[in-house]
Amino acid sequence: DSGVTQTPKHLITATGQRVTLRCSPRSGDLSVYWYQQSLDQGLQFLIQYYNGEERAKGNILERFSAQQFPDLHSELNLSSLELGDSALYFCASGEAPLAFFGQGTRLTVV
């Protein structure tokens, strides 16, 4: 158990809908990272938050957004969902140089 908690574990939704994925980092970790892993691509970095502020941005679509709250949990919001958004979404936390991954949310868009 990495100490990083993600909910829900599975999510099935229709195209055009909006979903929210939730992540609680390890106790004491200020950083949260979001990654997407689809079958045809490896792990792709989406965005990092540090103590409530956006720290780094990867290839995150404009339809996707994230935030980190004062209690340090983070939410990834995915809107106007497309079939191609079906993937495993991982959250990770940790301070340099390590990152520990949650179990992921498997999103299926139908």
Added chain:
Amino acid sequence: GQNIDQPTEMTATEGAIVQINCTYQTSGFNGLFWYQQHAGEAPTFLSYNVLDGLEEKGRFSSFLSRSKGYSYLLLKELQMKDSASYLCAVRSSSNDYKLSFGAGTTVTVRA
């Protein structure tokens, strides 16, 4: 941009040794990571190299040559449970801790 290459698949016999190579070309370098990922599960941290040389941790060792943009992960005394995908990842920036991942190497251990 970031370019991280590793072989797609490798097969080895239980009890043997396997070496997974990773080459990288990135805009900066602040550390190389190896993760193990079983299908449908979270990546788990295996090793971290920031200086040249070999880091040994039990049955797993990782080597880094920064001048060659090259690393390898060595798995010794292979066990069936080692069948998994092994991901090479590079941290490029000193200002953040995002990782750029290779596509992963699927290792199959056969009896």
